[in-house]
Amino acid sequence: MNERVFIEPQPSAETEAFWHAAGEGRFLVKRCTACGKAHWYPRSHCPFCASADTVWEEASGEGVIYSYSVMRRAKPPYVMAYVTLAEGPTMMTNIVDCDPDGLSIGDAVTLRFVTTAEGAALPMFAPKAAAGVVDPAEERP
């Protein structure tokens, strides 16, 4: 099996603090202090209320699989997933350390940093052993 090669992240002014913290093992999300909502990806201006009063906070690292797809043609194959974070936003990420054929929408997952060739830390997720967690997206009207 070939070893997976990651495209290196390119930090911008908006995301530099995020990647720096990730390198230290901390997973940050941005929250707007004007409207109270967290968002993903990290931005300087809140996408909900356009306020510039956004602050970093350390996320719990807990989430639920909203949906996923196994990239069958990749060498080696990997699992792309859209994961709803406990803080509210849903992010594009990967599910690692898993049996791709054993995953389901609604599965609870937990943070797992994966390091690239150049040392950047990518926040990914792995299945939690415990099942039966309610998918917050299921409760949307």
Next chain:
Amino acid sequence: MSKSQLSKALSGVAAIAGVGHSDWIADYAAVRGGAKPHDSFGYGAIALKRALEDAGIDKSEIDGLVSGPPTAHERMCEVLGIDPSWGAQADAMMGIQAAAMAIHAGMCEVVALVYGNDQRSAAVNYGGSNAAGGNAFLSYIYHAPWGFTSQGALYAIMLRRFMHDTGFTEADMGQVAVAQRLHASLNPHAIMQKRVTIEDYLATNYVTEPLHLLDYCLINDGGVAFIMMSAERARRGKRKPAVIHGIGRHDLSREATSLAPRLTNFYRPAQAKVAEQVFNMAGVGPKDMSCLQIYDSFSVHIPLALEGYGYCGYGEAAKFLRETGISLERGLPVNTSGGHLSESYMQGWNHQVEAVRQIRGECGDRQVPDCRYVHYSSDVAGKALSIIYGH
């Protein structure tokens, strides 16, 4: 905006009076053989010449020009030898809307809309960290470190959720590829004319699970052009015009990079607004449509549009595909040319050609009998857009 306030001002104002396109089949074969028949401008020029002949007008009558996204507007004007009084750079759907408004406002009288794309011979990349469109479509660049590098990955993740929410199956999904290939087999311009069965569909490998190879559109070189003018002027012309009775548009760009509009709502909020706008403007409803032309970069656009525009309820696309059907053999025909999956991937431009030909009644073996209204729908690149063509 409430229903009563929506403008109907553009209904019946403009029409497509001529269509033309390059030789998709011959160019596809040439490019696969290593040749490069034309660049994007060249494909556009071929298409325009044929559209002018189809409309029966001279190039000197053009006073407005819309250029498609891959080709710089100023350069396209130069290549075509046209100095217009009005112009825009736009995709097919926004270009038709803009041209109808320009004609209505009296900014110009005859608009040529021209598209050329050498995407296959130029090996254009629609995903990954060097994605076409750059910051306009930040998602592929932003998510590239996680390996989210293709449109297929996006639509696969969406389809998985749609299946989970509604009970839609892979066999239901395969109905689209099968129906559109049947249509393509009746279309002498279609690149992929060999019919396929559900068994063929399910037997092909996953590319991005649960999407199979036949859920993906073609990538080919080519060009398309239309001639638009007032419906009144078009009615005096050489061809039966395809009159634009309704146009609607609604954007969903606020969470574009995080992909929430596509993945969590399937574009339903935008489609609901556009449905109200376009059907109200045209004074018709889903039950009045003779056939649909739906932008199909991936097959999954079809069930979403059927639900989003009210051809069936939310979560009922599988039932619609099974009980009503979307082929020329039964039900409500969708993508009667074969669409992007099987005819040609001209980014919505070839769907307008097919809509015009169906309205004219010149589609031969794939003609929809007594074709009165055609609904074109797209929901890509941050917006939902619809056009209703009729007589």
